Structures are given as structure tokens and as C-alpha cells.
Amino acid sequence: MAPDDRDRHDSAPDLRILGDRITLQPSGFVEPPKDKDEKDEALMKNVARFRSEPLRFLRDVSLYVSGTGWRAYDDVIGQPIFYNGFSEHIKTQVMSATVLQTKIAQLADLRISVEEKQGLLPPPSSGREYEIRKAKRRAELVQGLQEVAEHLTDNMICKFESKTFIRGAYYLVTQLLLRAYHQGIHVSSEEVLRLRNVAEEAEKKKQSIIFLPCHRSHVDYVAQQLLCYRLGLALPVVVAGDNLNFPLVGSFLQHAGAMYIRRSFGDDQLYTTLVQAYIDVLLQGGYNLECFIEGGRSRTGKLLPPKFGILSFVLDSLLSGRVEDAIICPVSTQYDKVIETEGYVTELLGVPKKKENLADFLSGGSNVLSLRLGRVDVRFHEPWSLRGFIDDQISRLSKVPSAIHVDWTDTKNQVVRQKLLRTLGYKVLADINDVSVVMPTALIGTVLLTLRGRGVGRAELIRRVEWLTERVRAKGGRVAHFGNLPLSDVIERGLEVLGKDLVGVVEGLAEPTYYAVDRFQLSFYRNMTIHLFISEALVAAALYTKVKQGGGPAIQDIPYKELRDQVLFLSSLFRGEFIYSGEGLQVNLERTLAGLEADNIIMIERDEQRNITKIGLSDAERAAGRENYDFYCFLIWPFIEASWLAAVSLMGLTPPLGQKDDLGKTLYHQGDLSYFEAVNKETLKNSYQRFEEEGIIQVVRSKDSRIPPRLRVSPEWRPRRDEVTGNLTASGKLWDFTEKIASSRREGKNRRDGATVSTRVIRLTDELGQKLWEEAVRGVDGGKKAKGLNAPARLSAEEERVLERSQREKKKRRTLEGRAHL
Numbered sequence: 001m002a003p004d005d006r007d008r009h010d011s012a013p014d015l016r017i018l019g020d021r022i023t024l025q026p027s028g029f030v031e032p033p034k035d036k037d038e039k040d041e042a043l044m045k046n047v048a049r050f051r052s053e054p055l056r057f058l059r060d061v062s063l064y065v066s067g068t069g070w071r072a073y074d075d076v077i078g079q080p081i082f083y084n085g086f087s088e089h090i091k092t093q094v095m096s097a098t099v100l101q102t103k104i105a106q107l108a109d110l111r112i113s114v115e116e117k118q119g120l121l122p123p124p125s126s127g128r129e130y131e132i133r134k135a136k137r138r139a140e141l142v143q144g145l146q147e148v149a150e151h152l153t154d155n156m157i158c159k160f161e162s163k164t165f166i167r168g169a170y171y172l173v174t175q176l177l178l179r180a181y182h183q184g185i186h187v188s189s190e191e192v193l194r195l196r197n198v199a200e201e202a203e204k205k206k207q208s209i210i211f212l213p214c215h216r217s218h219v220d221y222v223a224q225q226l227l228c229y230r231l232g233l234a235l236p237v238v239v240a241g242d243n244l245n246f247p248l249v250g251s252f253l254q255h256a257g258a259m260y261i262r263r264s265f266g267d268d269q270l271y272t273t274l275v276q277a278y279i280d281v282l283l284q285g286g287y288n289l290e291c292f293i294e295g296g297r298s299r300t301g302k303l304l305p306p307k308f309g310i311l312s313f314v315l316d317s318l319l320s321g322r323v324e325d326a327i328i329c330p331v332s333t334q335y336d337k338v339i340e341t342e343g344y345v346t347e348l349l350g351v352p353k354k355k356e357n358l359a360d361f362l363s364g365g366s367n368v369l370s371l372r373l374g375r376v377d378v379r380f381h382e383p384w385s386l387r388g389f390i391d392d393q394i395s396r397l398s399k400v401p402s403a404i405h406v407d408w409t410d411t412k413n414q415v416v417r418q419k420l421l422r423t424l425g426y427k428v429l430a431d432i433n434d435v436s437v438v439m440p441t442a443l444i445g446t447v448l449l450t451l452r453g454r455g456v457g458r459a460e461l462i463r464r465v466e467w468l469t470e471r472v473r474a475k476g477g478r479v480a481h482f483g484n485l486p487l488s489d490v491i492e493r494g495l496e497v498l499g500k501d502l503v504g505v506v507e508g509l510a511e512p513t514y515y516a517v518d519r520f521q522l523s524f525y526r527n528m529t530i531h532l533f534i535s536e537a538l539v540a541a542a543l544y545t546k547v548k549q550g551g552g553p554a555i556q557d558i559p560y561k562e563l564r565d566q567v568l569f570l571s572s573l574f575r576g577e578f579i580y581s582g583e584g585l586q587v588n589l590e591r592t593l594a595g596l597e598a599d600n601i602i603m604i605e606r607d608e609q610r611n612i613t614k615i616g617l618s619d620a621e622r623a624a625g626r627e628n629y630d631f632y633c634f635l636i637w638p639f640i641e642a643s644w645l646a647a648v649s650l651m652g653l654t655p656p657l658g659q660k661d662d663l664g665k666t667l668y669h670q671g672d673l674s675y676f677e678a679v680n681k682e683t684l685k686n687s688y689q690r691f692e693e694e695g696i697i698q699v700v701r702s703k704d705s706r707i708p709p710r711l712r713v714s715p716e717w718r719p720r721r722d723e724v725t726g727n728l729t730a731s732g733k734l735w736d737f738t739e740k741i742a743s744s745r746r747e748g749k750n751r752r753d754g755a756t757v758s759t760r761v762i763r764l765t766d767e768l769g770q771k772l773w774e775e776a777v778r779g780v781d782g783g784k785k786a787k788g789l790n791a792p793a794r795l796s797a798e799e800e801r802v803l804e805r806s807q808r809e810k811k812k813r814r815t816l817e818g819r820a821h822l
Helices: 003-011 041-051 054-066 086-095 098-117 127-156 163-180 189-205 219-230 249-256 269-284 309-319 341-348 358-368 386-399 414-435 440-448 458-474 487-498 519-526 534-547 560-573 585-598 619-623 627-649 657-670 681-693 733-742 759-781 797-817
Strands: 013-018 021-026 185-188 209-213 237-241 258-261 327-335 376-380 503-506 513-516 602-606 612-617 697-700 710-713
Touching: 013 189, 086 127, 086 269, 098 127, 098 269, 127 258, 127 269, 163 219, 163 249, 185 189, 185 219, 189 209, 189 327, 189 376, 209 219, 209 414, 219 237, 219 327, 219 376, 249 258, 269 309, 309 386, 309 414, 327 386, 327 414, 341 519, 341 681, 386 414, 440 458, 440 487, 440 513, 440 519, 458 487, 458 513, 487 503, 534 560, 534 585, 534 612, 534 627, 560 585, 560 612, 560 627, 585 602, 585 612, 627 681, 627 733, 627 759, 681 697
Parallel strands: 185 376, 209 327, 237 258
Antiparallel strands: 013 021, 013 185, 327 376, 503 513, 602 612, 697 710
């Protein structure tokens, strides 16, 4: 992006929403406070109204309840909502939907067929009497299924019934939210005006706007609903997990727009069809919908791979012809500080997530009110037609030569649907990244975790934040800057928001020196920037295979083919972690190398035909102490560590997934693992999923959801053992794979000893594997469930057959995708 384009891109003024006030501020500018008292004015004014001015407080409440001015929520862009009988109207439409009634009839017929085979129907005295009994039994089954479906529908659908309720809810939630996020909610005025224009057109065509936000906090859907209300847009129906449907809070959220669905549908055909019918009704009626593209909240700070559940229902509505079109609007929600990060750390370390309940909600809410968490930035990507997307993809796929024979115009074909669904999911993630704003706290966290040494002085921190800001802009990213407020003040405010539990300061030196206190929690904010630099980080990690060897520049240079192969390997390894450019490896690699060369970080040798032959660090970068090169390495190293840890854990006897953390924590404290945040459940889970996709491990999942998955290393990847001692040997396909990952990692102890996976690491892996398998076998042979396990250690003959069939299907799918593999 050219500088002048970037300036225009950033120059659209922000709208700052703080309670009733909406102020126009250029580029996220927040007017600098004149003194400390004035800094707290907006926050304290709301509290004072309740405590010292009860009459004025009651007057404000009455304005919302009675609906004065914009608070009335009468002149709304979108389909009519919040009227008495809305829920019953929707429920009637869902229950009468053709797809639901057809499924109920099919299930009833299926049950009749089973009862006939099992002789459960009363024996007939005549053919006609039998048919009458059969019809009566079928009617009973249909009636029972109808009652079940009606009950499920009532629990599922949102209940936009009362404007008085939503006015009061808006006032209450605004007061609570702005006590924590005291600098308000910021949006782009340009994006809001564009969204309103799109909403007006959608209203005329009776089309739904489907908001697809990223998900980092429970505040996400609160902020979205508040914005839609304040800006006069019809509130979306928000897809929520039924774990939030607990007493009082569940009903409140349902009347504010939440629709509750199960986390897993299993084989429940009736429930699956019911969800499809409800989605159809919403889209046919032009009601807005909101669904988190990642499914659950990101515990790591970066985008998670897309979850395709609700998207598949939406896509089916259009591909089946039941819905003509819908408008997709990707949304990015960024925070100075996320309320839940401390809880995320414990979950990532393997502590089970607590089930939501009213007591925790109230106690946690009261604690949040005393915090000062800065501001929330919400950005809307330019909305686009889902029908247009489908047509464009089908047209493009039909023109591209394929190794398989598929009619891409046949939208009933599951191969075509899966391709469209996957492309749709990753396009939405890319759009979210495109409009995401990098907050000051993310800049600070990134700098602190990408510098060598124990701490950084104030002047150096400012210099590196300024450098990082320039790099973000150069990559086309957005930075939530503060107008004419000095960068030093912005950093000071960011440090204040992060707090001393995350960033410590040493006073009494020549200048204040800052250091990371909680690296694990701070990594959440670092990961908010990594999507902008993932290409550079992969190149840096590939080059590190030579740089780590030390010696002179000639030894540390890498041939182009070697670098390309390692970048390809790492890109494939992290396919489930990051979103890459859709232009392909070659184009992306050459552009990245050109950018790093222009920044004077690397030098490139070319032959007479201008083909790249060799890459190495530039003299200028070496003279600067490799600070910019190291920045990119530090970004990717924790993920390389996590993948290495996952691969190393398979060197044992493949213990269950839930037990890997023991090994990781031990290696970290013994110095064989450089980053404690590599002991991360989400990143490890992604690694295991990639290993499963590639056939390195085989996973058997039981139909009983209470039984955890079991895994084993595929025979061709299984590590070898010494025939005499029984110890693992440093050889075989899995060992070579682990070493290939290790070649780019920043080791702890003995990092240049040649054997990157040391003897003690193998020993620890083997000991843990032996222990877990002994427990599993003892649990089976002794008739008891082993500690932490409730699944048999050995596969049954049927499970072996299912596993073999599953492996064949995965191999076929890998061939179909035509991607690079590990």
C-alpha cells in the first residue's frame, strides 16, 4: 500500500461512543486529558448520578424506558422486531417449515420400519386393520416428534418481544460496560455509513446481514448489540452456546437476541434439521444474524481456524434455493485489554474450563467494574453478497484444471459444498485480519516478547514501538493511534492498562526499565500482530537453520532451494495456525524476500538471469545486532517449540492427548524448551490435528461422547527401539520429522550440540509414555478405569475396520486438496 493510500485509509474519522455521547474524532484520536481529575470525568459522572443525584439518575432511566428520541428504537433499518408475539410468529414458521416436517415424517417412518422388523406392532386380524393400527402408531410418533421439536424450538429461538425491555437492557449494559472500558467503543465513521447504506438496501430486498466477528471475549456480542442499537440497525440474532443458558442470565440474553444451540449435535437428526429450519426462517425473513466464525473464544489472541457448523447451514439455505441471497459482513473486535486473559492461561495449561453459573457471573462482574481496561475498537469489513461469492467461486473452479473429475456446477455434490464452505470460512478470516486494528497494548506486548535480554529501557521501548508501528502500516495494517497525543503518552496509557501483573518496571536506574512479568498472558497480545508478519517470520525461521550454526557470513548463508523447502515445510506444518496469502507460495515467498531485502535485513545473491541463488543476513543487520531479524524469529519460535513438543511426545508410546503437558513443563524447567507458552493446549491441539491430517497419528473416536479419543502413531511413522535395551533410538521417519522442526527452533540447553533432541528428552518422553500405557492396560486388565482414562487401551476388530476406512478417506481427501504435505 502506497503512503498516500495509507494516509487516506487511516484518515476516516472514528466515532467514539461513550454512553449517550457520540463524538467524531480523526483516526481514533482521544483528546489528551488536561489533568488527572478530568481524565476520569466520563466514568465518574455515571457513578455520581446514582450515588449523589438519584433523581437525575431516575430521570435518565425513564428516558430509556419511555423511549425518548433515539432511545425509542423505533426508526430501525431492518425487518420489524421487538413486538408482542414475535417469538410465537417465528416459532410457527419454524414448526411449519417443509424441511422440518419432511424430516419428522422420515423419522416416524423409520421407527415404524424398525418396529415392524422387531414385531413390536400388534399382530393384525386383517390387512386393513393392520394398516389402521400402523397409521395410528405413525400418528403417535409424529405427534411425539412434533412436541419434542416444539420444546426444542422454544429453548432455541431468540425472543425479541419488548422494546421496553431492550431500552432498559441497553442502558444497564452500557453503564456496566463503560465502567470497565472507560474510553468507550470506537468505530470508523466511514464503515458505519457504508454499513447503514448496505442495511437500507438489504431491507428493501428483505435480505439478512450476517455479521461474522472474531471472538476473543464475551464482551464481543455485547459490543455488537450495543452498536447496532445505538446506530439504528436491527439487532442480529446471535448464535450462542447453550452453556450460557443458565438461570436469569440465559433468559436475559435470549430476550436481547441470543439463540441457543448445543455445542455438539451428534447423530440427532431432528435437532440438526430444526437448526436448519430456524436458519432458513431467519434468512427468508431478512432478519440479521451474528455468528462467531471461530466457534469459541480465542485463548491465544490470534484468529482460530474457522468452524463450519453454522456456516454450513447458511450455505445450505442458499445452495438449496430456499434463500435467494444474504449479505456477509466480517467484523473485527479489538481490545486494549481482554477481561478473560488470566482465565485463558489456566485453561491453556490444561485446567478444565469451569461451567458458567450465576454466582461466578455476579462475582466476576463486580470485579470487572473496578477495572480500567481502555477501549474497544470495532471494525466492519465492506459487506459482500454470499450469492455473488458462490457464483464467482463456481465460475473460477470450473475454469481451473483439476486432477479429479468434478462437476463444479453441481452444488448438491458434497465435494463442491466442502470446497465452497472452506473457501468461505478462510475468506472471512482474511477479511477480519484486513480490518483489524492493532492496539497499543499489542504493540507493547509484541516488543517486550521479541527483544533479547531481561528488560528494555523507556527510550528503547518507545523506539521499538515506533518501528513496529511503521512496519504494521507498511504491511497494510491499521494502528489505533491517538492523533496528536505523543507516542510516549500512548505507551504510558498502554502500560497502565496492561498493569503491573503483566509488565513490571524497575525504578531507580538511569531510566525506567520494563520487563515481562507474565509472559504467557502477554503472549495473547503479541499474537494480535503475528498475522501481519507470518511470511517474514517463516523466512526468518528457515534462514535460522544456517544462522544458528554460527561462524562467518559464508557459513550462515542458505541456498535458495533449501530456504524454499524449509519455508514450504513450515507453512504446511502451521496450516491450521495461520492464514496465508491466496497467491501461492512462490509469489508470496518472492515478495517477502524482496521486502526483507528492501528493509536491509537480508542480502540476496542472483545469477546472470536474475534468479535468486543464495540468501543471508545483510551487513547492516549484523551491525545492528540482528534486532529486526530476531524480531521475526521471536514471533514464530513459540509455535515451532509447540510443534516440536507435540512431535517429541509421539516418540514415546503415544500417550493420550490430555497428558502432554507433563512432558512440556518438565522440558521447560530443565532448559530443553525455550518458551513456557509452548506448553499450550490450543497450539498443541492444532499440532496434533495437523499430524492426524497427514496420517502421522491415527485417532479413534468413540460414538460415546464420554469416552475420550484414543490415538496411536501410524505404523510407518512409529519410532524404533533397540532390540536389546528396548530404548528408543534416534532414527526413523518420526525422528527425522522432529529434527526438521528442530532445525528452526531456538533450543534451550546445548542448542549447538548437533543432537537437538537430547538423550534426556527422549528418556522423559519414553518414561511418560510407558507410565500412561501401563495405567491404560492395568485399567483394562483389572476391570477398572485407569486414572484420567475411561477408554479401552486396545482397539476392537470393528474399530480397526473403521480406522482403516477412515485412513483411506483421509488419504483420498489429501490427494483431492492437492496441497503440500509434511
